[in-house]
Amino acid sequence: MGTFRIEGGHSLKGEINPQGAKNEALQILCAVLLTPEKVTIHNIPDILDVNKLIHLLKQLGVKIEKTGKGSYTFQSDELDLDYLTSEKFKQEGSGLRGSIMLVGPLLGRFGKGYIPRPGGDKIGRRRLDTHFEGFIKLGADFRYNKEERFYGVEAKNGLTGTYMLLEEASVTGTANIIMAAVFARGKTTIYNAACEPYLQQLCNMLIRMGASIKGVGSNLLEIEGVEELSGCTHTILPDMIEIGSWIGLAAMTKSEITIKNVSWDHLGLIPTNFRKLGINIEKRGDDIFIPAHKDGYEVQSFIDGSIMNISDAPWPGFTPDLLSIILVVATQARGSVLIHQKMFESRLFFVDKLIDMGAKIILCDPHRATVIGHDFQSQLKATTMVSPDIRAGISLLIAALSAKGTSIIHNIEQIDRGYENIDERLKAIGARIERIA
Structure with missing residues (x-):
């Protein structure tokens, strides 16, 4: 079982090219x-x-x-x-x-x-x-x-x-x-x-x-x-799930990152849903530019003032593969959001690991979780955890890169199933991550 050691709390900077989908x-x-x-x-x-x-x-x-x-x-x-x-x-x-x-x-x-x-x-x-x-x-x-x-x-x-x-x-x-x-x-x-x-x-x-x-x-x-x-x-098109992962990474680590050649026409609601969390996403040609969110980001509310609800649905709805990323990013937002995972009944169970890191999350049932954002007033703390699946694994990795201290993630084969050479690509933009087993 492979393991990552991650020293979190550092801003990243640079360009990253998404892999094929x-x-x-x-x-x-x-x-x-x-x-x-x-x-x-x-x-x-x-x-x-x-x-x-x-x-x-x-x-x-x-x-x-x-x-x-x-x-x-x-x-x-x-x-x-x-x-x-x-x-x-x-x-x-x-x-x-x-x-x-x-x-x-x-x-x-x-x-x-x-x-x-x-x-x-x-x-x-x-x-x-x-x-x-x-x-x-x-x-x-x-x-x-x-x-x-x-x-x-x-x-x-x-x-x-x-x-x-x-x-x-x-x-x-x-x-x-x-x-x-x-x-x-x-x-x-x-x-x-x-x-x-x-x-x-x-x-x-x-x-x-x-x-x-x-x-x-x-x-x-x-x-x-x-x-x-x-x-x-x-x-093959660039991987929209990886593109969403890098958007979340940039926001959580307050990093300035350019995601190259994203094929904007095929991203659907992905930019829209990250913008609902207050993340600034700039279209530069076929690239995405995420500025460093030094002052954080604020969750929008619905027109009637009710709490923001982000849910998955078949295309052209929002892909379920990115709800885990949205949830992690919400832990440091200003405001609260309800995450509704409609398509898979066990995909939110990884939130107990985020709660161990200090996130304020209420798991309502197997399909819904309410996240109360810290607004970076309280940094997530490092911990040791096990990746249960591909998307939860990358979400925990993003959390670890933003957390204070050194985290350990076991069973990283789950992350490797969906993300190409991820440790070396993250190192290239300043991440402190080491594959130790």
């Missing part, structure tokens, strides 16, 4: 299975979850060549489909939740797909029903081996397009169904589809490969099945 990369990498031709992908983040998926693709027989930093070519012309039912795959695939998106392209192209029950963050139950109900509606047969915790879908006579109304706007579920439906006979209509930027990126990549998809960017997609797809080149 983790959530987009997991979708795009699975899409290389849809064609036997070469697919080139740029801006792939060098993080644990993505590297695990690349390893799974290699074990499956995908020919992979690294052509530069973050750039790879993939060719899926000689796959070993027997690997999918092997004990090795059951062991390796279960450690990565993103591996579920291997099923859609394999089902679409080869008529069968298998996956062990995937792991991932301990942030509450995340159902896979949307994925498999979509496959069943396309004509696949589903089976689940409860003893071996193993899922399988097969379509011996191929898939047939249909109309489906998704019970939830699941991002990975929508991506998986799209990747299966591109080869289905006839037209597939998906209503209540997820429509976040990373899903739009997947659709646009598939269109360049020869797929017929209408309604990209909306919650109503129409897909006309095709016989085959060709290769293409794709560049």
